[in-house]
Amino acid sequence: MTTFLEVDKLTMRFGGLTAVDGLSFKVEHGEIHGLIGPNGAGKTTTFNMISGFYKPTEGQVRLRGEDISGLKMHEVARRGVVRTFQHSTLFAELTVMQNALVGTHMPFRPNIFAAIVGWDREDRRGAEARAGEALEFFGLDHLKSDLAGDLSHGHQRALGMAVAYASHPDVMLLDEPFTGMNPEETRQMMDLMRKLRDDGITILIVEHDMQAIMGLCDTITCMSFGKFLAEGGPEEIRKHPAVIEAYLGGARHVA
Amino acid sequence: MRNLLIFLMACAALIALPHGLSFSQQEILVFLTINILLVSSYRLLTLTGEWSLGHVVIMGVGAYASALFTKEWGVYVPFGILMGGITAALLAVALSFPLFRMKGFYFLIGSFAAGEIIRLLWKRFRDPFGGPKGIKGIDPMPDFSIGIYDFDFFEPVSYYYLSGAVVALCLWVLWRIERSPVGLTFHAVHWQDKLAEASGVNLRAYRTLAFAIASGFAGISGALLAHYVGTINPNSFDVEVMVFVLTWAIVGGTGTFYGPILGCVVLTILNEIVLREMGFEQMRPLIYGAIMILSILFMPKGLESVVQRLFSRRVPEGAKGQEAKT
Secondary structure, three states: OOOOEEEEEEEEEEOOEEEEEEEEEEEOOOOEEEEEOOOOOOHHHHHHHHOOOOOOOEEEEEEOOEEOOOOOHHHHHHOOEEEOOOOOOOOOOOEHHHHHHHHOOOOOOOOHHHHHHOOOHHHHHHHHHHHHHHHHHOOOHHHOOOEHHHOOHHHHHHHHHHHHHOOOOOEEEEEOOOOOOOHHHHHHHHHHHHHHHHOOOEEEEEOOOHHHHHHHOOEEEEEEOOEEEEEEOHHHHHHOHHHHHHHHOOHHHOO | OHHHHHHHHHHHHHHHHHHHOOHHHHHHHHHHHHHHHHHHHHHHHHHOOOOOOOHHHHHHHHHHHHHHHHHHHOOOHHHHHHHHHHHHHHHHHHHHHHHOOOOHHHHHHHHHHHHHHHHHHHHHOHHHHOHHHOEOOOOOOOOEEOOOOEEOOOOHHHHHHHHHHHHHHHHHHHHHHHHOHHHHHHHHHHHOHHHHHHOOOOHHHHHHHHHHHHHHHHHHHHHHHHHHHOOEOHHHHOHHHHHHHHHHHHHHOOOOOHHHHHHHHHHHHHHHHHHHHHOOOOOHHHHHHHHHHHHHHHOOOOHHHHHHHHHHHHOOHHHHHHHHHO
16 A cells, blocks of 8 residues: 655755755654654755645655655645645735635635626535635634734634635645644644544644644654654654754763 | 615716717717726736736737728627637737746736737738738728617717627626636735645636736727727837826725726826816826826825725724625
8 A cells, every 4th residue: 555645755955055855754644743853954845845835856755656746836735735834824915714715726616607607606605614614613713704914823823724624635734833822722723633633634744842743743753954863653752862862962062 | 776776877877978078078988988998907917916017008909909800801890899809818828928937026027028029010010910000990880770779880979888888798797707716816816825826726827817807808998999999000009008007007096896997087087177178288197197106105095995984984883794794
């Protein structure tokens, strides 16, 4: 059986700088997989290559055995891999509902001729239902008609995920979803992610909040300076000497 | 019910309107309806965040195409107008390949260059474009009668009714597009193209779609113009006209559907009637420029923001939430 999502010897060079260097790891279907590492380890670059934002210099990303590296972002998205962005990348000028409706673009493809004549009522209703469902899941349904730019930071992060969730993804790539959330919001968000996983959505997550990562992930891949460092369950990673060294510095540096 | 009444009254007013005007004012009214379509089609392109400087040349493509189809091949004029629009849209699709490698300012400059190339081609090739003198003696709309009214297309009033009907239909289509999920996607492409792409939106396809639709309707407006005036030349579609379109869109505001239309109507009335009556013949472009600068300085959201303020005061609190939901 082929691996669900496989990153194979992925390399990204920006001029002379090698941001990601021969990184390989596998993500199993239906798990929450964490990608951690110190600042500048190349986590976000890896994300950008998987989602099609960057074209990798070398190596492949395979989804169900199909090579998806070098495809455009919307082509990757149409294969079921949907990402969120760091910070709050949203349509700030549109309402919360409209944001979620953009997320339903893939399951309910707009058709311009049907739209002019008015034959797309079913689709519009379906899209609205799906968008409402996604908002409800992330607890945003009471804010439907607010402008996305006016939401609190935590709500904006949740909306970013609702937009991704509205498209019925198979894999969600979450780029630092807990940034700027208070502990209570983080806890709620973790519960939601477990629910997503139980619905059969595979989650790949980049995060700095160690407590959240350790409590949430089934498997964790740790990288440092663009290279693979260690992989395993939370307990394994917590005690792994190479990981501790990468984060805290080696014993030899301690005077 | 109330809306229907307002709509019928507006229709009646628009039908009665030309009968209270002088002949030259009736002619201006015809140009105004054509320009409304031009500026509204321009707004559809600006929905995706791209501003073009070649829109008037694209309008000219529609005009030339329709003129040549009817003159050379004897195509029935109404079909010629439609084919003019289709030609402009197809040309836009072809132009999108080089132009949409660029965004923002680069697209602006690129579209200007593309427009000038087309204009120079018209000037260079006397056959079939007629060179710098353009095309003369374009077939007028054939006269016809609908029982209660005889259309005689040497009369501006008749042509006003025809172009008014065509423009109204086109505006309805543009409005439907904007209010549809397609329109929402255009907005999404404008505000956050990366997030839109991550949601599966094919950016290139949607930019091209907006460009082609905008160009198609601009082509129809050009064709309407050609069959009214009867003669077109490369200078009828030069950058000076483009500046007028930009001024209408900026002074009116592009945030709403009616903004550019409002800008077009107000500035045309100001330009053609008020300033002409006051005797500013030579100075009119100067005043036009001053209006544009003043409106950018003091009314950055355009005339539409004034209208919105007027209406939001009258709307009671309860109805406001309703408005936001739709």
